[in-house]
Amino acid sequence: ESQILWYVEVHCISGILEAAPSNEFTQHGVCLAKLPDFGSLAMSKAVLAALENYHCGRDLICLSSILSVLNTTNVLKSLPQNMKSSGGDFMTLLNIMNDVLLVKQSVPTDQFDLDRFCKTTGLDCIRHIIKQALDRYTSLEKAFHSSSNYRQEAQIRSGNWKYVAKSLLAGYSDNVFVSMKDLQEKTHQYGRYKDTTDLAILDLQSTL
Structure with missing residues (x-):
């Protein structure tokens, strides 16, 4: 039951399901359901x-x-x-x-x-x-x-x-990550936009 409640909560946050007690698909959820599996x-x-x-x-x-x-x-x-x-x-x-x-x-x-x-x-x-x-x-x-x-x-x-x-x-x-170059002068480090304490290092094989 806890897993089901978690599933419903996640999809409510994602805009796919309406909040309780309905838990019906939102319009966005209806549209997503029409797509093939990606x-x-x-x-x-x-x-x-x-x-x-x-x-x-x-x-x-x-x-x-x-x-x-x-x-x-x-x-x-x-x-x-x-x-x-x-x-x-x-x-x-x-x-x-x-x-x-x-x-x-x-x-x-x-x-x-x-x-x-x-x-x-x-x-x-x-x-x-x-x-x-x-x-x-x-x-x-x-x-x-x-x-x-x-x-x-x-x-x-x-x-x-x-x-x-x-x-x-x-x-x-x-x-979404933002460059930490201007904030901390760390050229290849990027902080998550929603939480800049969550850092990532640019893969040198990648081209932005």
Whole structure:
């Protein structure tokens, strides 16, 4: 019973359920329930924001597809320089997804050669990641196509970091960190925005 009460309390705080005694879905919760499974509440919120508010639904669906299979930032250092975006790591990953989907969707399904794409673009080092991300994206694409909910919105892309970032913040606002350089003159340390005593060190493989 205590676990159930905790679950209800967490989802009330998250804006998904109404407070007791109703415990019904809020409008936000109803909308989230219409989405395919994105693996986490945070990512679902980010995707919903992209679909409803920032007109970059396809961008977030692509990004979530590759993030869901990426468990280390080490692969970023092995990417060709021309594949890296000045917009940072998220835009680099989004650009990779856009590039591979552009090629994949421009030829008949049975003619797409992922090995050739990876060799041509210098992405051999992450071929296995791209393969998994493509499978994940295809699954999500089918889910949206077979549903009347957000079918059109899921096809809209902006390629604009500003809107991608705002969408991500809708789901991951608790993970916002600010540089401690001006506060404590610690160049590579960042404090959580909601609690600057909670510190993190920048992964040197990352590009902000």
